[in-house]
Amino acid sequence: xxxxxxxxxxxxxxxxxxxxxxxxxxxxxxxxxxxxxxxxxxxxxxxxxxxxxxxxxxxxxxxxxxxxxxxxxxxxxxxxxxxxxxxxxxxxxxxxxxxxxxxxxxxxxxxxxxxxxxxxxxxxxxxxxxxxxxxxxxxxxxxxxxxxxxxxxxxxxxxxxxxxxxxxxxxxxxxxxxxxxxxxxxxxxxxxxxxxxx
Numbered sequence: 001x002x003x004x005x006x007x008x009x010x011x012x013x014x015x016x017x018x019x020x021x022x023x024x025x026x027x028x029x030x031x032x033x034x035x036x037x038x039x040x041x042x043x044x045x046x047x048x049x050x051x052x053x054x055x056x057x058x059x060x061x062x063x064x065x066x067x068x069x070x071x072x073x074x075x076x077x078x079x080x081x082x083x084x085x086x087x088x089x090x091x092x093x094x095x096x097x098x099x100x101x102x103x104x105x106x107x108x109x110x111x112x113x114x115x116x117x118x119x120x121x122x123x124x125x126x127x128x129x130x131x132x133x134x135x136x137x138x139x140x141x142x143x144x145x146x147x148x149x150x151x152x153x154x155x156x157x158x159x160x161x162x163x164x165x166x167x168x169x170x171x172x173x174x175x176x177x178x179x180x181x182x183x184x185x186x187x188x189x190x191x192x193x194x195x196x197x198x
Contacts, residue, residue: 003190005198006030012067014059014074017151019159020179024073027182028196029189036074037062043078043085049110052076053125056112064116071192072116075180079154081107087153095144095155099165102154104134109154111176115188122188126181128171135165 006029013021014036024031036059043051053076060074079086081102089095109128114121135143143165149157156162158169158177175182186196 001193003195003198004193006189006194006196007198009194010067010070012063012070012072014063014072015179017179019157020075023175023178023180023182026175027186029073029185031073034063034066036060040076042087048078048080048085049112049125049127052078052110053112053114053123056114057121057123060114060116060121071189071194072114073180073185074114075112077109077111077153077179079107079109081105086155088151089149089155091150092144095150096140098155099132099135099140099144100137102132103140104132106131107154109177111179111181113181113185113188115185115192117192120192122191124181124184124188126172126176126184128169128177130166130170130177131168132165133167 011029011031013024013031013033016033016035021033038058040055055076056074060072064072086098089098107130109130112123112125114123143161147157147161149155156165173181173183
């Protein structure tokens with residue numbers, strides 16, 4: 001199959017998160033942003049990896065009728081810490097509680113990506129294992145005041161000062177932690193016949 005350039009394709013990201021859009025820009029994937037219309041449920045048990053993957057699919061499907069001739073890209077993330085699931089904190093207090101729980105421990109970040117094109121649905125998941133260094137309370141407070149990661153799963157922005165929170169990161173693609181596994185996304189696009197390098 002001869003690959004085609006993405007440069008002339010209609011692509012929509014089912015998110016208005018700047019950090020996800022920035023990943024697509026870094027990968028030279030032209031796109032517009034449009035927030036998904038899916039009311040995300042809370043995890044209530046079962047297979048967490050499958051749950052995160054299904055959320056990404058539902059986000060993409062929720063805007064499919066609005067963009068029937070577009071390539072639709074969606075993603076989702078959750079944190080798993082000792083059998084507890086952590087999502088977006090929403091405010092300083094919950095973010096402080098999340099980072100305090102993760103302090104000095106290893107957690108998993110699960111990130112799923114979905115691509116819909118001409119009624120074909122592709123999805124994949126990447127899992128990061130991340131060890132947070134032990135931080136003093138004041139360090140956590142100072143970090144939250146600077147980065148304000150209240151809309152980020154796990155309460156950190158690894159692309160910013162959040163990189164200083166961790167002793168080790170085991171992952172194939174750093175973009176996974178930021179919000180979209182770029183390696184998986186570009187692999188899916190190639191399966192569909194598109195290259196971001198043309």
